[in-house]
Amino acid sequence: MAAISFSKVSKAYADGHLAVNKLDLDIADGEFLVLVGPSGCGKSTALRMIAGLETITGGTLSIGAEVANDLSPRERNVAMIFQSYALYPHLSVADNVGFALKVRGEKREVIEEKVKAAAEMLELDKLLTRRPGQLSGGQRQRVAMGRAIVREPAAFLMDEPLSNLDARLRGQMRAEIARLQRASGVTTVYVTHDQVEAMTMGDRVAVMNGGVLQQLAPPRELYDRPVNLFVATFIGAPPINLLPGRLRRTGQGLEVALPGLVLPLPAAFVQERPALGAQGDREVIVGIRPENLFLTEGDAEALSARVAFQEDLGASLLVHVDLVDPAANAQQKRAGLDELDESAAAAISTRMRISAPVSARRKAGDTVKVGMQVDSLHFFDPASQLAIR
Secondary structure, three states: OOOEEEEEEEEEOOOOOEEEEEEEEEEOOOOEEEEEOOOOOOHHHHHHHHHOOOOOOEEEEEEOOEEOOOOOOHHHOEEEEOOOOOOOOOOOHHHHHHHHHHHOOOOHHHHHHHHHHHHHHOOOOOOOOOOHHHOOHHHHHHHHHHHHHHOOOOEEEEEOOOOOOOHHHHHHHHHHHHHHHHHHOOEEEEEEOOHHHHHHHOOEEEEEEOOEEEEEEOHHHHHHOOOEHHHHHHOOOOOOEEEEEEEEEEOOEEEEEEOOEEEEOOHHHHHOOHHHHOOOOEEEEEEEOHHHEEEEOOOOOOEEEEEEEEEEOOOOEEEEEEEOOOOHHHHHHHOOHHHOOHHHHHHEOOEEEEEEOHHHOOOOOOEEEEEEOHHHOEEEOOOOOEEOO
């Protein structure tokens, strides 16, 4: 096992594309770290640099106490598990699992012992004589994991290993991989574009975008305290609602004006967010997650809205509503949205999503009141897109 450290690590290609830009990231010995972000954000490139499959064009990568920049893949003692499984179709499960040990020249009895132990751990012991073509997708993925486990590497590197599985198998394998990692204690770096995988598996999650590390934190902290607009919108399903707003200071304290609603902010809420408390009158972007909104009757501190449609999720509803305040569009334009990048600007809307119980079912076109938990509001600067807290 080993710690892994990126110090100002960059990867630039010959065409000038900067895939990873001065990445600083320390992964503790035995940690399960998830790298998550949209396609092209640099997460797989970072993983491949650990494996030695991509050259490093700047900075220092260390594995354990050793600088790994110039080490060959073989010298790094890491095991990579790919999306495609990369199994030998003509070999049995047992031979696939033990293949690396055979190439390494291990004795037959040692190989058999390690293969048996890995097979029992992965519940493959009854499948050892089968070939990959006779296995399900989940079983093939477990074979690929077994092949990595028997090598006893310093670290496991997993590049979107569940992408080829259906939703039910993905859920099962998420739990299985997390269980195996905790049982083995081997440092694991797991790459995915799926924020559900990231939130349910990692000890910590590193969110990347445009080759830059946006935030590194435990899953709950990412969700509750996103450092910027990108993290707030990327993490969370259904996604966060974003509204244009204006902070105003009054004799009673700080309030926020939303489309059709002015909300006083509780003193304790503001005190916990010193940067917010230091603000004067200014435009902001206000975030509120769907579970922190609710349909209400006759609440003075509520938004007026009209039901657009609703999604029945079985145990709950996701109700989509449009705010009906006539000043909403004008305020949205004032909130400095022209300074945002395209993806952030597109997320800001007077269409809102509300997580509601099945008993709150409404019809399309119904006029409703939408209340919110004020202590769950997030505030962002339109220019920098950073959280204000």
